[in-house]
Amino acid sequence: MAITVDDGYQDFYSIAWPILKKYGVPATFYVTTGFVSGDLWLWPDQLRYLLTKAPKSQATFDLGLFHIQTPLSADDFESEFWRINQILLMADDAEKLECLASMARTWQVELPKCPPEGFEPVTWDQLKEMQAEGLEVGGHTVTHPSLARVSSEQARNEILGCGKMLEKMLGNVTRSFCYPNGTPDDFVGEQVQFVRDAGFSCAVVAFADDGEHRQRYAMRRHASSSDQFQFLKAVSGIELLGMKFRGHHLETRYD
Ligand SMILES: [Zn+2]
Numbered sequence: 001m002a003i004t005v006d007d008g009y010q011d012f013y014s015i016a017w018p019i020l021k022k023y024g025v026p027a028t029f030y031v032t033t034g035f036v037s038g039d040l041w042l043w044p045d046q047l048r049y050l051l052t053k054a055p056k057s058q059a060t061f062d063l064g065l066f067h068i069q070t071p072l073s074a075d076d077f078e079s080e081f082w083r084i085n086q087i088l089l090m091a092d093d094a095e096k097l098e099c100l101a102s103m104a105r106t107w108q109v110e111l112p113k114c115p116p117e118g119f120e121p122v123t124w125d126q127l128k129e130m131q132a133e134g135l136e137v138g139g140h141t142v143t144h145p146s147l148a149r150v151s152s153e154q155a156r157n158e159i160l161g162c163g164k165m166l167e168k169m170l171g172n173v174t175r176s177f178c179y180p181n182g183t184p185d186d187f188v189g190e191q192v193q194f195v196r197d198a199g200f201s202c203a204v205v206a207f208a209d210d211g212e213h214r215q216r217y218a219m220r221r222h223a224s225s226s227d228q229f230q231f232l233k234a235v236s237g238i239e240l241l242g243m244k245f246r247g248h249h250l251e252t253r254y255d
Pocket residue numbers: 006007140144180181
């Protein structure tokens with residue numbers, strides 16, 4: 001069993017790692033290299049930031065891919081965030097960013113170029129420090145696109161570029177890879193070869209069935225949440241046992 005955390009946020013360093021280290025839990029932190037380098041901030045964070053700046057007046061805004069009514073009450077905030085998040089997940093990157101830019105324009109909000117407080121990435125020095133203490137720093141692409149939605153060449157650059165950056169900043173050690181979003185619709189079989197070419201030893205997805213680790217470049221993961229019962233089911237193996245019992249299995253091969 002290992003704990004994995006995705007994306008590269010600062011709070012992994014300040015909150016999660018001290019606990020994982022204290023209890024000697026094997027862990028991998030999958031980082032989006034462009035995010036750590038300060039070249040971008042992740043679009044769901046841009047959306048969350050913009051929603052905190054929603055007008056206080058009563059109005060309905062047509063933002064192309066979706067409509068939104070203001071003001072947003074504290075009770076509606078999370079459900080609205082997830083509703084729009086799901087819609088944007090289905091859009092391609094250019095459409096998504098244009099929609100967020102138009103939201104910013106319409107609401108006259110200046111979208112900062114770098115992630116503001118609360119959305120910051122871990123630094124390369126912090127990654128170096130944690131790696132020396134036993135953490136595996138894995139790859140999670142350069143800009144975090146859904147790999148099934150970009151061209152084959154872009155997917156290749158995202159995967160190889162990420163591997164090269166990790167090697168440059170953190171040295172040449174064995175690492176694994178994690179597909180952004182990680183559902184069966186977020187990557188395609190041929191991309192496994194890019195993951196191999198980049199030197200990654202294996203890869204993980206973000207869904208689970210009874211496949212466990214049989215597919216080396218699509219190792220299953222059990223999701224966690226702030227719900228402690230769900231966390232216990234995942235780490236104790238009870239969830240996996242239930243899947244085996246029900247014969248819950250995806251036929252797709254990724255390697
Ligand atoms: Zn991610």
